[in-house]
Amino acid sequence: MIDALLAGPLGTPLAILVLALVTYLCRASGVLLMSRVRLTPRVERGLRALPGSIVVATALPTGLAAGIPGLAGLVTAAAVMALTRFELAAVMAGLAAVAGLRALGL
Amino acid sequence: MFQTKPPAAAPFTRAGMMTGLRASLPLWPSIAVFGAAFGAAAAQRGLSTAEAAATSALVYAGAAQMVTLEVWGRPWTLSLLLSAMTVTALINARMILMGATIQPWMRGTPLWRTALTLFVLVDASWLIGVRHRSEGGRDLGVLFGAGFGLWPLWIVSTVAGHLAGALVTQPRAYGLDMILPVFFAAMLAPLWRGARPALPWLVAGITALIVQRLVPGYGFIAAGAMAGLITGLLVDDGAAR
Numbered sequence: 001m002i003d004a005l006l007a008g009p010l011g012t013p014l015a016i017l018v019l020a021l022v023t024y025l026c027r028a029s030g031v032l033l034m035s036r037v038r039l040t041p042r043v044e045r046g047l048r049a050l051p052g053s054i055v056v057a058t059a060l061p062t063g064l065a066a067g068i069p070g071l072a073g074l075v076t077a078a079a080v081m082a083l084t085r086f087e088l089a090a091v092m093a094g095l096a097a098v099a100g101l102r103a104l105g106l
Numbered sequence: 107m108f109q110t111k112p113p114a115a116a117p118f119t120r121a122g123m124m125t126g127l128r129a130s131l132p133l134w135p136s137i138a139v140f141g142a143a144f145g146a147a148a149a150q151r152g153l154s155t156a157e158a159a160a161t162s163a164l165v166y167a168g169a170a171q172m173v174t175l176e177v178w179g180r181p182w183t184l185s186l187l188l189s190a191m192t193v194t195a196l197i198n199a200r201m202i203l204m205g206a207t208i209q210p211w212m213r214g215t216p217l218w219r220t221a222l223t224l225f226v227l228v229d230a231s232w233l234i235g236v237r238h239r240s241e242g243g244r245d246l247g248v249l250f251g252a253g254f255g256l257w258p259l260w261i262v263s264t265v266a267g268h269l270a271g272a273l274v275t276q277p278r279a280y281g282l283d284m285i286l287p288v289f290f291a292a293m294l295a296p297l298w299r300g301a302r303p304a305l306p307w308l309v310a311g312i313t314a315l316i317v318q319r320l321v322p323g324y325g326f327i328a329a330g331a332m333a334g335l336i337t338g339l340l341v342d343d344g345a346a347r
Contacts, residue, residue, distance in 0.1 A: 006182035020164035026198035027224045030205025046339035049306035050207045052297045053334020056307045057314035059290035074291035081295040088132035094288035098281030
């Protein structure tokens with residue numbers, strides 16, 4: 001019955017709404033969870049470590065999965081950002097490194 | 107950094123929104139290109155312009171949208187929908203942790219304002235907000251403004267990419283599939299506070315790589331980030347109290 005509904009004209013709008021709901025729950029649940037946690041110095045220390053950890057855990061495996069061009073893109077972007085503190089330059093340089101090395105067949 | 111007892115709800119000003127919007131401007135070109143890439147990919151997967159635009163407007167999470175296209179139903183079945191939900195939740199699991207990092211900042215804020223700010227919470231606005239906080243600011247308008255400003259751009263570029271379709275047939279050749287990791291790598295520089303506070307990052311990275319090897323799918327992001335959080339809880343980072 002659910003399959004019949006999903007296969008009908010309402011299927012895609014319904015799927016989009018469900019995926020939007022899943023995403024919003026992800027956005028809201030961290031805030032809801034933390035509103036029940038007392039902010040001790042230890043918890044604050046964990047939260048301080050979290051942004052960089054999210055960044056590394058997302059970027060490193062995705063970059064390495066793309067091989068040498070991927071790794072070069074990550075290193076280039078981090079280096080250019082450290083030198084210039086200008087996001088656009090860093091992102092463009094990173095993507096240029098990826099595209100360039102791929103064009104060379106790496 | 108994070109105050110132990112915020113005196114009252116954080117301010118939410120128009121000036122803050124403009125600051126957030128301005129801080130997001132350097133990212134507009136790459137996000138527009140990413141949005142166009144999603145639109146083009148959606149066209150190839152058979153989504154109508156309206157469906158692609160609605161996905162961008164309501165889901166508003168680039169990486170998840172892109173990967174969900176891989177399991178997009180033509181037509182939808184319950185099992186396809188469940189796998190699309192799983193992929194979306196796993197890729198967006200990092201938002202749970204992002205929410206945790208900004209919650210202390212949102213304490214005491216009216217519910218509607220929190221709900222609205224969370225709807226437009228994206229990687230870029232979160233990083234801009236984290237940076238604002240680490241520089242001593244606490245205006246929630248910055249977090250909202252950055253995410254809210256990128257929202258119409260994301261929708262419009264999706265539509266443009268969908269209509270242009272064939273223009274971006276090879277996003278890989280331009281490295282566009284790497285925008286998110288490259289953008290994240292760039293954000294490490296402003297977050298850097300020396301080697302000792304970066305120890306959890308190292309643990310997070312190693313854990314993510316191991317989990318990526320052992321478990322198929324996208325669970326590695328949440329697993330790595332959790333490992334970093336736990337390391338942060340256990341190990342002194344040498345920060346002054």
